[in-house]
Amino acid sequence: MPIIKEFDLDLPYVKKGGNREDYEKNWKEKRMQFRDEIRCVTSLFEQNFQKYKSSDSWKVMVNCRTIAENNEVKCVGGVTEVSVDFDIDNYFSLINIEKKKLILSTLKNGIDIIVDNNGWDPSLFDEAYQKVIDCNYENHWVWQKPKKSPDRKHNAQVYCEHDIDKFTAHFIIKDNTGEVIKAEKIIEECPNEWYFHSYFGQLKWITSKEVALINKDGTNHLNVQI
Incomplete structure (x- = not known):
């Protein structure tokens, strides 16, 4: 059975122009900055997570969208994904500690949906979440x-x-x-x-x-x- 050991957040492209030029001009830099910044919290969560065996997953991915049309949980190639609502402009306006708090709460929001949907034991996920808070997100x-x-x-x-x-x-x-x-x-x-x-x-x-x-x-x- 695969062991869940990685957690991540992504900022999927919001289709406006719907083409590569629009992505490169209006979304790529924002997405890459977000992907870099979230790792200090998600890797800290990983360090405090005591590994969990699942039937099909080795990674949890929470997709952050302006409006998540649904909270459908799906697993592709061992990566279990879910979409949640997220205000990216608000995120970038925050100071670092507030960014960290929002990253963790967003990750936990997605995890809770997946755990409930898949019938996973929430205790290890809750424990890692609390440990990140206890060490002041450092x-x-x-x-x-x-x-x-x-x-x-x-x-x-x-x-x-x-x-x-x-x-x-x-x-x-x-x-x-x-x-x-x-x-x-x-x-x-x-x-x-x-x-x-x-x-x-x-x-x-x-x-x-x-x-x-x-x-x-x-x-x-x-x-x-x-």
């Missing part, structure tokens, strides 16, 4: 375990912050007492995993005074020296 984490330097005097870790408008990562280097002796930003990217996931391949000390984050294909090193 999607921060340490990538992998801290790495000890060859001389055993320092620990290095990569601290990540995934926000509405950007993703950043810092090297945090501590001595054996736990005191931070160096903190340096090494990544600032668009807030969508497609832009930043490839940075994270290997954390490695080059010497006892220099540590590097090596990308997935080994072609780029982000180095910091003590």
